[in-house]
Amino acid sequence: MKKIIIYIIIFMLLVFSIPFIFTNVKFEETSSENVIENIFDDSAYGTIRLFHNSDSTIEELNMNEYLYGVVSAEMPASYELEALKAQAIVARTYTIYKIKNGSKHQNADICDNSNCCQAWISKENRMARWDEAHRQEYWDKIVKSVNDTNRRYITYNGEPINAFFHSNSGGKTELAVNVWGGDLPYLKIVETSGEEAYSAYSSEVVLSKDELIVKMHENYSDFDIDFKENEPIKILEFNESSRVKKIKIGNKELSGVEARKVFGLRSSNFSVKMEGDNIKFSVIGYGHGVGLSQSGSDVLAKNGYDCDGIIKYYFKDIEIIE
């Protein structure tokens, strides 16, 4: 009998507490909505002033319209929708970060060059490059990836992160410190298997001895090399992410990142060997390797990860806020 009374009391307590639970949730939702309105209705994030490198004009677009052009320029539309959504959130975060921390461009927030800011392509140009059979489906998918993630971006300690991304990690991402010298606490080395199935995974650069000498001279005027010497070109050290840390070329020692730039390699994850009169670089992955891997995101999406799961895979201790 006592037990029944106790159960009734517990039941009554639960029934009475339900309205309070819901009231609290509702209250929290309302307050976070206010924060969103503040950041996106602020003209700094509501309208993007995009600098076009081709004709030096500035175009004003609202954030999502701008992001249709970024996502469709940066990631193949054939990728999984959740991968495209992750790309949309990362691109939105990257844009907010750039505006918040000062643009490189006068009178514009960001430009359309991927080597400087983020790639961007107009709808017209994008549609023309897709085959007709997929054109509308692909565009609708891009629009959906941006609209479904409307206003969502990534923060660390309450601040938008510097959301780096690249094409293909080659299986292992890179630390920011190995590329630019600074450490970002939300970026760690992350491994993804399955990226070898993508065309960006492996590539080669073959140079004649003369071509190598010319390229080295363009960057190092006192460069000298004796190809008769034992191992005139030799990788001396790899870093934690298996990329080249240091390589000796003749009388010079270069970092892997420098060698990538000098020889136009797709990444600093490479091996090198002499083949007759040629020097062959075999390269794994595409891009600096820092942050989100696009091929990796597609692999994760195929394995059931949603966009939040993909982002949390590549960026640690972060929040995705709305």
Ligand SMILES: [Zn+2]
């Ligand atoms: Zn730029």
